[in-house]
Amino acid sequence: MQSVLQTYFGYFKFRSHQKEVIEKILDGKDCLVVMATGSGKSLFYQIPPLVTRKTAIVISPLLSLMQDQVMSLKQRGINAEYLGSTQTDKTVHSHAESGTYDVLYMTPEKACSLTSRFWANLLNMGICLFAVDEAHCISEWGHDFRKEYKQLNMLRGILSDVPFVALTATATEKVRNDIICSLNMNETFTAVGSFDRQNLFYGVKSFNRSLSFVDDLVQEVSKYINSAGSMIIYCTTVKDTEQIYESLQNAGIKAGIYHGQMGSSNREKIHRSFIKDELQILVATIAFGMGIDKPNVRCIIHYGCPRSLESYYQESGRCGRDGLPSVCWLYYSRSDFTKADYYCAEAHSESQRKAIMESLRAAEKYCFLATCRRKFLLQYFGETSNGDCGNCDNCTHAKKQRDLSRECFLLLSCIRSCGGRWGINMPIDILRGSRAKKIVGNNFDNLPLHGLGKDYSSTWWKALAAQLIANGYLKENLVDVYRTVSISPVGLQFLSSANTFHHRPLVLALTSEMADEEEHGNQKNKLGDHQNPAVLACEGLSEAESKLFLMLLDIRLDIAKRYGTAPYAICGDETINRLAKMRPCNRARLANIDGINQHFVTSYGDEFITSIDKLSQELNLQTDYEGTAQTAKNIKVGASIEKRATPAKLEAWRLWQHGGLSFQKIAEIPRNTGPIKEQTVISYVLDAAREGCELNWSRFCKETGLTLEIVSQIRCAITSVGSRCKLKPIKEELPESVTYDNIKTCLTMDELGLLAEEIIGCNSVDEVPNMIMESPSHVPFKSVIRNGAAYSSPMITTTIASESAPTSPDHCETHLKQSRSDDALDLESSAIKLPKICENTEHWTGDLVATEIAVLEWVRDHDGVSLLDIVEHFKGSEEESVLDLLSHLEGEFVIFKKNDLYKVM
Numbered sequence: 001m002q003s004v005l006q007t008y009f010g011y012f013k014f015r016s017h018q019k020e021v022i023e024k025i026l027d028g029k030d031c032l033v034v035m036a037t038g039s040g041k042s043l044f045y046q047i048p049p050l051v052t053r054k055t056a057i058v059i060s061p062l063l064s065l066m067q068d069q070v071m072s073l074k075q076r077g078i079n080a081e082y083l084g085s086t087q088t089d090k091t092v093h094s095h096a097e098s099g100t101y102d103v104l105y106m107t108p109e110k111a112c113s114l115t116s117r118f119w120a121n122l123l124n125m126g127i128c129l130f131a132v133d134e135a136h137c138i139s140e141w142g143h144d145f146r147k148e149y150k151q152l153n154m155l156r157g158i159l160s161d162v163p164f165v166a167l168t169a170t171a172t173e174k175v176r177n178d179i180i181c182s183l184n185m186n187e188t189f190t191a192v193g194s195f196d197r198q199n200l201f202y203g204v205k206s207f208n209r210s211l212s213f214v215d216d217l218v219q220e221v222s223k224y225i226n227s228a229g230s231m232i233i234y235c236t237t238v239k240d241t242e243q244i245y246e247s248l249q250n251a252g253i254k255a256g257i258y259h260g261q262m263g264s265s266n267r268e269k270i271h272r273s274f275i276k277d278e279l280q281i282l283v284a285t286i287a288f289g290m291g292i293d294k295p296n297v298r299c300i301i302h303y304g305c306p307r308s309l310e311s312y313y314q315e316s317g318r319c320g321r322d323g324l325p326s327v328c329w330l331y332y333s334r335s336d337f338t339k340a341d342y343y344c345a346e347a348h349s350e351s352q353r354k355a356i357m358e359s360l361r362a363a364e365k366y367c368f369l370a371t372c373r374r375k376f377l378l379q380y381f382g383e384t385s386n387g388d389c390g391n392c393d394n395c396t397h398a399k400k401q402r403d404l405s406r407e408c409f410l411l412l413s414c415i416r417s418c419g420g421r422w423g424i425n426m427p428i429d430i431l432r433g434s435r436a437k438k439i440v441g442n443n444f445d446n447l448p449l450h451g452l453g454k455d456y457s458s459t460w461w462k463a464l465a466a467q468l469i470a471n472g473y474l475k476e477n478l479v480d481v482y483r484t485v486s487i488s489p490v491g492l493q494f495l496s497s498a499n500t501f502h503h504r505p506l507v508l509a510l511t512s513e514m515a516d517e518e519e520h521g522n523q524k525n526k527l528g529d530h531q532n533p534a535v536l537a538c539e540g541l542s543e544a545e546s547k548l549f550l551m552l553l554d555i556r557l558d559i560a561k562r563y564g565t566a567p568y569a570i571c572g573d574e575t576i577n578r579l580a581k582m583r584p585c586n587r588a589r590l591a592n593i594d595g596i597n598q599h600f601v602t603s604y605g606d607e608f609i610t611s612i613d614k615l616s617q618e619l620n621l622q623t624d625y626e627g628t629a630q631t632a633k634n635i636k637v638g639a640s641i642e643k644r645a646t647p648a649k650l651e652a653w654r655l656w657q658h659g660g661l662s663f664q665k666i667a668e669i670p671r672n673t674g675p676i677k678e679q680t681v682i683s684y685v686l687d688a689a690r691e692g693c694e695l696n697w698s699r700f701c702k703e704t705g706l707t708l709e710i711v712s713q714i715r716c717a718i719t720s721v722g723s724r725c726k727l728k729p730i731k732e733e734l735p736e737s738v739t740y741d742n743i744k745t746c747l748t749m750d751e752l753g754l755l756a757e758e759i760i761g762c763n764s765v766d767e768v769p770n771m772i773m774e775s776p777s778h779v780p781f782k783s784v785i786r787n788g789a790a791y792s793s794p795m796i797t798t799t800i801a802s803e804s805a806p807t808s809p810d811h812c813e814t815h816l817k818q819s820r821s822d823d824a825l826d827l828e829s830s831a832i833k834l835p836k837i838c839e840n841t842e843h844w845t846g847d848l849v850a851t852e853i854a855v856l857e858w859v860r861d862h863d864g865v866s867l868l869d870i871v872e873h874f875k876g877s878e879e880e881s882v883l884d885l886l887s888h889l890e891g892e893f894v895i896f897k898k899n900d901l902y903k904v905m
């Protein structure tokens with residue numbers, strides 16, 4: 001599982017619930033997963049087929065979503081396809097039936113229309129799971145009920161032994177139960193994740209639909225248009241989309257429009273352009289809703305409040321799916337909440353009608369909040385939160401509060417005077433002195449309160465009413481689709497202790513609507529503060545790194561165009577952010593970056609490495625940066641610092657890679673701890689490669705006897721074992737002749753994103769791309785030659801010492817201690833500063849060769865040795881060379897000579 005995550009997805013760690021649920025699925029259990037948008041639910045059905053090598057069936061409501069997912073999976077080297085009306089490749093059906101695909105997508109209609117023979121054939125080949133994505137569509141209690149989903153239970157009988165996996169981002173308790181019942185799921189394992197999307201900022205503003213507001217909006221968003229991330233403006237009507245789209249076009253912004261009245265091919269075209277970053281802004285109705293799989297949407301604006309809080313959560317959740325900071329602004333007008341009738345017309349039952357009303361009501365409440373918006377959202381989905389979030393408009397903008405006792409008294413009294421039979425409009429109109437027919441007809445114009453609230457607009461009064469409801473002074477009652485308001489016991493208590501002139505203080509927070517009106521009069525069209533998407537996406541980067549980030553985005557765009565795919569399918573913005581921070585300069589280091597998968601390394605790795613190297617030079621940035629970046633915190637290089645290659649591993653690697661020695665010869669070199677096995681040397685060298693050291697893989701495969709045939713046998717064995725973690729079961733599946741070394745080599749190459757076919761296919765070792773080591777010539781370096789053989793020894797201790805020019809013996813001791821401690825060794829400095837060497841080892845005699853490490857260790861262990869002793873011990877080296885080496889170590893204050901005896905400092 002772990003290696004599948006790394007190889008195909010380039011991620012090093014599972015997110016919460018992922019491992020646990022995947023294990024349940026692999027155990028054959030039915031699972032229900034309720035986790036936030038962008039939390040990584042797709043992996044639940046994408047990993048099991050790669051582990052079991054059986055097909056995963058995925059039911060998805062939209063063809064466009066399937067196409068996007070298929071495209072992304074193909075970019076990861078995963079065999080995926082979809083069955084549906086827009087599929088033009090006629091062979092997909094028969095390939096699907098014969099189990100060719102790892103992941104096979106289809107709509108519920110398609111799934112129910114496939115013949116039982118199709119299912120029987122595919123079952124024969126192996127189905128590892130049946131996933132129902134957006135599973136809330138199955139429930140009438142859900143906000144997006146689709147009757148085709150209801151029929152999916154007929155497949156339960158056919159696929160009785162296949163685990164069913166239902167996935168959704170929005171499901172209340174009722175909806176969850178409905179999903180389990182509808183799909184006839186058994187002993188279901190349920191995983192409910194947090195709904196909290198911490199990287200999203202939530203803001204709400206009231207507005208009037210008007211041309212001047214649209215102009216302001218266009219002007220505001222045009223400031224932030226660039227290559228870093230895109231934006232969606234959701235509208236509630238087609239008319240609104242057209243108006244905004246036109247204004248954006250007039251302002252020269254690359255915008256697209258998407259709504260249900262457009263033809264499907266047009267919609268498809270726009271969708272493609274948007275996900276390929278050819279459009280900066282998409283103006284859409286909710287027809288462009290579920291199924292947008294674009295991770296780098298930085299800002300979502302709602303021009304009008306959606307019909308339910310679930311829809312809002314889901315639509316705004318399309319933002320920042322890559323985890324980078326992103327913003328969601330919702331603009332509402334009062335008229336948005338008067339559409340209950342219209343929405344309820346779609347209801348199939350009384351319960352559904354009630355559900356629609358409740359959801360709209362929740363959306364309205366969300367808009368009128370004066371408290372933390374995230375807290376409200378989380379509570380709505382049954383999750384408790386710890387305090388205010390600090391990342392919504394109500395938390396970040398200090399709320400104005402004041403004593404509103406007079407206004408509250410007027411409103412509550414007026415409601416009481418109306419007899420509690422009316423909605424909120426009637427008492428407000430009375431307070432504002434209206435002489436409408438309804439008011440005069442009911443004699444309300446004779447009430448003493450008539451006209452006492454003229455100073456405020458009806459919007460202001462409505463906002464106050466919402467505050468009184470939220471604070472328990474007013475009760476809202478639902479009668480059919482109409483709402484009436486009445487006074488709660490708390491409200492009555494307040495009224496009983498007050499009269500028109502004296503009331504006890506009642507301090508309430510002003511909602512943004514109330515505050516706006518008081519500050520700007522009736523000019524309420526002020527926009528919320530939008531944040532620059534480019535700045536958001538560059539979080540954690542310096543100025544130069546941000547430039548590199550933007551340049552790398554362009555390179556990714558260019559590659560995506562060439563390959564006819566979406567930039568995000570190549571890799572996510574968060575991965576580009578890490579590349580800009582870490583600036584890897586070889587394949588092994590590139591593969592170490594979270595989000596870089598094997599396919600990326602082999603397909604685009606070299607192009608990125610070359611560009612990073614060139615651009616870093618231009619921007620004066622050091623490559624192979626190792627600092628801990630805030631946004632790059634998952635990078636494996638950082639995580640592996642503790643388990644870096646030990647000196648023994650480095651020494652083995654150097655002797656093999658640069659000394660040209662065979663594994664056997666390295667194993668035979670006398671050591672204080674005695675000789676080591678050849679297999680140990682091989683493991684050491686592989687470990688060093690995993691830690692980022694360059695390796696001549698072609699030579700490595702040759703010397704370990706790894707052929708393409710063996711590689712293919714090993715791959716089959718891994719598939720049949722279903723795991724890459726344990727070597728023994730894999731070995732047991734293989735012929736005797738295949739060694740553990742072969743298996744380990746294969747796994748390491750996979751881990752590093754190297755294709756055996758490329759490496760073993762090379763005729764000459766020199767043809768292996770990117771495997772040649774650059775050796776800075778300024779590094780102190782000694783070589784000891786005997787019998788015409790040359791063997792070079794890099795100086796771990798002196799290399800470190802030379803970095804920081806030791807000035808005192810104390811300092812040297814510190815460095816020496818470092819060299820003795822496996823954990824403290826600075827792999828990077830030693831790995832980078834490798835000397836040039838001569839690789840002629842033909843005549844090596846097997847005598848012990850003097851290297852700095854070997855000499856140092858020996859001198860340390862013998863505490864005071866003469867030159868003669870040293871030369872005698874290291875017979876593999878000339879006396880002159882040993883002397884040279886000793887004088888260098890002396891010069892570096894690593895050893896000293898006293899009374900002709902050498903000692904370690």
Ligand SMILES: Nc1ncnc2c1ncn2[C@@H]1O[C@H](COP(=O)(O)OP(=O)(O)OP(=O)(O)O)[C@@H](O)[C@H]1O
Pocket residue numbers: 011012013014015018035036037038039040041042043168169295317321322572
């Ligand atoms: N373990 C992980 N480590 C890092 N990134 C991950 C991990 N799992 C998933 N992701 C990334 O998180 C992003 C969102 O994942 P995914 O599309 O699976 O979310 P989702 O829960 O299906 O969202 P939605 O409900 O919106 O469809 C993707 O870019 C995905 O590659």
